[in-house]
Amino acid sequence: MALLELQGVTGGYGPVQVLHGIDVAVEEGQVAVVLGANGAGKTTTLRAISGLIPVSGEIIFDGTPITGRRPENVAKAGIAHVPQGRGTFVELTAEENLRLGAVTRDGDVSADVNRWFEVFPRLGERRGQAAGSMSGGEQQMLAIARAMMARPRLLLLDEPSLGLAPLITRELFEQLGEINREEGLTILVVEQNANLALDIGNHGYVLETGHIVTSGSADSLRGDDAVRKAYLGF
Numbered sequence: 001m002a003l004l005e006l007q008g009v010t011g012g013y014g015p016v017q018v019l020h021g022i023d024v025a026v027e028e029g030q031v032a033v034v035l036g037a038n039g040a041g042k043t044t045t046l047r048a049i050s051g052l053i054p055v056s057g058e059i060i061f062d063g064t065p066i067t068g069r070r071p072e073n074v075a076k077a078g079i080a081h082v083p084q085g086r087g088t089f090v091e092l093t094a095e096e097n098l099r100l101g102a103v104t105r106d107g108d109v110s111a112d113v114n115r116w117f118e119v120f121p122r123l124g125e126r127r128g129q130a131a132g133s134m135s136g137g138e139q140q141m142l143a144i145a146r147a148m149m150a151r152p153r154l155l156l157l158d159e160p161s162l163g164l165a166p167l168i169t170r171e172l173f174e175q176l177g178e179i180n181r182e183e184g185l186t187i188l189v190v191e192q193n194a195n196l197a198l199d200i201g202n203h204g205y206v207l208e209t210g211h212i213v214t215s216g217s218a219d220s221l222r223g224d225d226a227v228r229k230a231y232l233g234f
Contacts (some may be wrong), residue, residue: 003028003186004049004061004154011048011055018044020210021057026154026188026203031180033197033218034190035231036207042190043084045207046156049188050074050081061154076104080152082143084159090132094123097131097142101149109149116145119175137168144176148185157189161196169193173200194231198222206231 004026012018018041026032036042048055051071059067061077069077089097095113102109117124120141126134131142140160147155160176161169173193177200179185191197198204198218206214206227214227221227 001028002026002060004188005058006045006049007058007060009045009048009055009057009059011044011053011057013044013053018210019048019055022207022210022212024188024205024212026186028153028186029180029184030202031177031187031189031200033194033201033204034188034207035192035194035197035204035221035227036190037192037230039209040207041210042207043158044210046081046083046158046188046190049156050079075150078153079156080147080150080154081156082147082158082160084162088131088139088142088146091130093128093130094134094142095127097146098149101146104150112149112151116148119179120145135168136163137165137172140164140172141175144172148179152185154186154188157187157191159191160189161191161193169196173197176200192231194227 002025006022006024008021010017010019010021034042034045047053049059051069051074055067058065061079066074066077098113098116099109117127122138123141123145131139160172173196180187189197198221201218204218204221205212214224
């Protein structure tokens with residue numbers, strides 16, 4: 001069953017239309033990948049889901065239409081969004097960032113803080129360190145852990161590998177795959193590093209100039225000559 005569905009979604013910025021009637025479905029418990037070049041509309045897709053831009057069409061989450069909802073209401077529904085550039089609070093410590101991620105929850109969240117420091121041990125070593133003094137890879141881990149503090153059902157990730165060294169990128173995607181398997185967390189990731197994204201993905205979409213031009217299982221996309229040449233480098 002699809003946890004998230006986009007049906008004929010259009011949207012953009014002012015008079016500029018970026019998305020032209022896209023259809024996307026993300027099955028519960030799976031990882032869906034959106035591939036595309038710069039300017040294809042990948043970031044705009046995630047912003048549409050999160051209520052950050054006006055859209056037309058239908059966005060349905062867990063059977064309920066959420067089109068037009070305010071971003072805070074989308075978040076309360078169970079969708080966490082890690083934006084491009086990470087969006088960490090650079091003057092706050094790692095622990096303070098995590099606690100802010102649980103702002104919509106009641107009660108003591110210390111157990112979850114400790115849990116995510118165990119999942120990302122490097123963050124645990126820096127729990128009292130200002131986020132702005134951490135490396136890019138550590139800040140990306142922090143952004144993901146902070147999003148998970150809300151206990152979302154769906155995690156949106158916008159170019160998590162951006163600006164990271166290849167070894168750190170691979171480690172990050174391995175951890176995302178583990179989170180998906182162990183938590184049963186549904187993930188929608190937009191990414192230019194198609195190889196790593198498809199390694200953890202179940203299904204994928206190729207976006208070009210605001211249109212879905214190809215979709216299918218991760219394996220079928222790997223076997224598609226056009227996708228291989230454009231995004232996989234072989």
